[in-house]
Amino acid sequence: MAEVSLRKVVKRYDEVEAVRGIDLDIADHEFVVLVGPSGCGKSTTLRMIAGLEDISDGDIMIGGDVVNDVPPKDRDIAMVFQNYALYPHMTVAENMSFGLRLKHYPKAEIKTRVAEAARMLDITDLIDRKPKQLSGGQRQRVAMGRAIVRNPKVFLFDEPLSNLDAKLRVQMRIEIKKVHQKVRTTTVYVTHDQVEAMTLADRVVVMNHGRIEQIGTPNELYHKPATRFVASFIGSPAMNFVPCRLEDVGGRMHIRLTDRLAFPVPPARAARYQAVLRTDKLLLGIRPEHITEARQHLEPGVEPFDAVLDVTEPMGMETLVYFTLDGTQICGRVNPNAGAQDGAPLRLAVDLNNIHLLNEVTGVVL
């Protein structure tokens, strides 16, 4: 087990920079998820840690040692691939023990390690089967088993659940978390699915265009996004963004969304936004759960307004409502009994204690 550090890591392919200077410190036992849209450089970063890609610039350290020029087999890492990459001509047991057999471990130890990993992953019955006789979920378990038996310093997962159907994905997600709780191996996990990132990670690294946008715990990213990209990428349905400006009305700061719609900013927030009072290009970011039906007694900072709903989406435990403000579509989440109907007006309330104010030009959350 070991910590992993990346120092100004760059990957260049001819003219294109896929990864543009990444700094990242992963603590021992930590589960870190790299998340971002396709082409953001997350897989390339993982492959550089694995040693499958050369590093164009910077340093990668595993357990304190710079491994830039260390071949993959000497980095003491194990990797789980999206398409499982099981050896088709070997049984499950042979697949799992391949690495150990190459390193000439004693047969008895190989056997106990394989048996132990198989028991942990609940694949003991499948041990003599060939990969083609297994289902997708079973194959992914074997691929994880192959990583576990090696007892490496670092686990690397490259979108391991993308080939599974939605139900199995949720199940395997829990499985991966359980395994990590048991073996506590430092893990770097790549996914494009923000739900996977949020549910699995101790810390999430959000990447975009080859750079790190933000590093933080799932809750930090959700509640305190640093940039517009993070704010819109994390959370489903995504955060709403509305052009706005700040106004001083009778000594109290108001946030104006349209000519007819402005809300007073709660005092705690107002102090923070004082510096940008005069800035033109501002965006209000607000998550759908902070736009709800207006209740009888409104909490401080919660302001009511009227809207005509375009579309409603009943989800069972809640109903998603969509309406437009000056051409911008807004999504809110209301109680299924609030009487939301397509095309009907509804009195909604916005929780201004949970707003985010962004600079529209730089995308920075203020």
Next chain:
Amino acid sequence: MSAITIDKAGPTRKVKYGSMSRDRAWALRWSYFFLVLFAIFSLTPPLYMLITSLKSSAEISAATNPWWVYHPTLENYIGLLTSNQFLRFFWNSAWVSIFVVTITMLISVPAAFALARMKFWGSATLATGVFLTYLIPDTLLFIPLFKMFALVGDWTGIQLINRWYVLLFIYPTLTVPFCTWIMIGYFASIPKELDEAAIIDGASWFQTLTRIFIPVALPGLIAATIFAFTVSWAQFLYPLVFTTSTDQLVLPVGIITTLIKGDVFNWGQIMTGALLGAAPPLIIYAFLMDYYIAGLTAGATKG
């Protein structure tokens, strides 16, 4: 607008259920027709060989129905199989083929692995180059090759011409490019993650080749082996040019040089020799047919 009216008229045609199976039945009938035609076409010569090989020389030259054996005899078979000369040809062919197959596989499997997987400077060009060499016909190459071996003999004193083992240098020029090409296609169809997984598991390039690629690509490997064997077993032009002494000849050349004396064709023994010569590839095909087909089709879909 007109297109829409035509669309509307479309469904008025009565839908025939089961038309798919009727189509299929007709397709099958045609397939069988052409398959039978082709089978007759390609099986007639061997059948004629078999019939002729069972006749005595007298019966062959007699004006009887050539498609019927009136006095079947094994004298041609006995004559050939007890002739040291014929057995010599047979063994020469066998040794040449076995060695050529071994040499070919030892060269083309690692070469294909390197060209398919180890991306190095010029590997793509080299892979195309390998294929291009295969396109040069042997009828163009035998004269320069003969000159080369003659020069080697002049300069070093090592006489290779008119020795059966000279063929071990020559045949691979035919088999290596093709087998390399088949294996490149086959190796390329193996997912990249498989060798990455092996490398991370601690395998060297050589171990990745021997423990992952060769077992996974076994059908392709067998297809390539059969090809190399067939080519070296059936090769005619090169041995005709490079070997002349009767104790150095391989089967195809041996049959025509010893059984055709001037304008006298010993048809019975020629046919028998050809049939016996066709037996080893036939036996190999029969045993490895399934692998061979799997190998060829994989090559077909993958470049």
